[in-house]
Amino acid sequence: MLNYNLHFSALSKNIRLQLPEKFLKRLDEQFRNQSSELKESFSLPPATSIRIHPNKLKSYSAEKIPWSEFGFYLKERPLFTIDPLLHAGCYYVQEASSMFMEQVFTQLFSENEKIIVLDLCAAPGGKSTHIASLLNSKSVLVSNEIIQSRIPVLKENIIKQGTGNIMITNSDAKNFGALNEVFDCIVLDAPCSGEGLFRKDKRAISEWSEENAHHCSIRQKRILDDVLPCLRQNGLLIYSTCTFNPEENEMQLKWLKESFGFTGVRLKIDRDWNIDEWNEDDLYAYRFLPNKLKGEGFFLSVMRKTESNNFSETVYDSKTDYANLPKKYSQAFFQNAVLINENENIYEWKKKIFLLNTAQIELLKIIGSDIKIIYAGIELGEIKQNQEIPSEALALFDRVNISNFNTVSLTTEQALSFLRKDAFNISRIEKGWLLAQYENHPLGWLKSLGNRMNNYFPTEWRIRNY
Incomplete structure (x- = not known):
């Protein structure tokens, strides 16, 4: 368990932030009766929360986050860096509101369903590691980060969580858009003005302006327009931001409906969770307001793609380098190192040894050369001078065969x-x-x-x- 005798950050005192006047005025217009309480919540310290890895920590004693089975609030914030259990992937430090993503997958997908998911803007990895923990071993999550400098932290966090049903990529949205209806679900935690994180990120306050918020909305539309062709007909788009701004939130949902024929999907929420549900023209969204619950500002909506793309095959097939696709590997050291499920095999790929499932192999055949693949499955190790060298990912895999x-x-x-x-x-x-x-x-x-x-x-x- 977490060692609370280490060190604590001084977050217990109220904080006073200098918030932009235009932002405060918009909150008054937008939230009316509850704007005073919302503005006052910016002076309160943010909650600290973690999500435990259920295959590594079997139990945990703390206040539960009501919308997440394995999410917990901590009374104080320890110095996580010096807790070995963090490095073992036993838990992930994640903001409580964002754990609501769990409700989408538990309510809208069956436990045994094979699904292919794209998390387009994944770094640092909180939502990706959470989603991967909710998928079965037949499924695959493509965890993409557009900004190359953010890839190392994404890869580290994914490897530490030790879930094998992931691929990490580094590509722009338009490269995914060229894939024709490949994904059952796209998650876009969109780049935004960050209003919901003001009390955790003072830089977001200094960078805020109405003009910057408007530029964010334009960028969001560009990303959506680029990526949506790779979502299959009847597939789900999970759109989220950490802002309160309607131009980046509700107005984007209306644009998706008008431009692409998307329809809203309603989720079941418990009244006691104190989540604001927005509903207009059969569109639904869920707003997390820090004056009403223990979490930061967050917005999430689920929409269904009802129309087909009306263009034919995936353009990447001709670019796939079949000579460098994974090849099955059968030597005993790595075969015995992990507990292998029915739909998985061990492969030699890029001069290393990997555990991959069937869905990952199928995606590798489709993606081709324009999407940069950083990592896939679980890297078990490599062979050097006829000696097996196990990888860090093998040690942290939640199905490593420790007895071996x-x-x-x-x-x-x-x-x-x-x-x-x-x-x-x-x-x-x-x-x-x-x-x-x-x-x-x-x-x-x-x-x-x-x-x-x-x-x-x-x-x-x-x-x-x-």
Whole structure:
């Protein structure tokens, strides 16, 4: 469990923010009777919340987030960086309102349904790791980030969560739009003016203006126009923002209906959740207001695509490099390293060994060369000089076959030393790979050479400032 004896941030005191006058005036016009309470909520400290990994932490004792089965509020904010369980992927620090995404998947898709999902603007990975945890092993989530500099943190967070039904890509929306009706669901957590995060992000306040908010709405339309062709007929679009601005929210839904024939999809919500439901012209949206619930400002709507694209085949088929598609791999070390489901196989791909499911293989055949694939499935390791080298992703995979490896249990100080990638010494007679664990949760690999230990924790992930 989280070690609350570490250190806490001083977030318990009220905060006073200098908010733009034009923003405050619009809140008065938009929310009328509750605008005073909403404005006052900006002076309250934001809630701290986490979502636990149900395959890694079986239980947790804290106040539940009502719309998320595995979401919890914390009383105070610890220094997460020095909790080894964070690095083991046992939980993810995620804003509570955004966990409402869970309701879309639990209400609108069946548990055993194979679905192909695109999360278009995925970094840093909170929604992607959440969605992946809700999908079965037959499904696949394409977790895309348009901005290349944000890819490393997205990849790190996805690997730490250890769910194998993901692909990570780095591509513009228009490249996905050239795929003809491939996805059952598109998630667009759209770039926005960030009004809902003002009390957590002062930079969003300094960058806010009516002009910038308008530019955000134009950019959102461009992204939607580019990407929607890859959503199949009757597929679902989940559109969300972290702003209150109607031009970026409700008006976009009306534009989608008028321009593309999308229809609204209503979700069931409990009255006690205190979520504002907006309904107009058979369109539905869910607004999270920090004066009414424990969470930041958030907006979400689900819409269904009713019309077909009226153009033929995926344009990428001719560009697929079939010679470099994954090839099945059968050597015992990696075959025995994981618990493999019926629809999965182990493959050699890009000179490394991966666990991939059938849906991922099918997507790799379709996508071709214009969408940059960063990662897929679970990277199990590689072969160097006829020696198997297990990967960090294998250690953190939620179906790693722990019984197949020698393990070593670390104390808190040893775990932090491991995570700093310090030189490591543990008395060990036998040589070979050791799965380093903290409270029975894998952290990564050590290799015993008899007289010393090599620490294989990824250098780019190491704790630097503690």
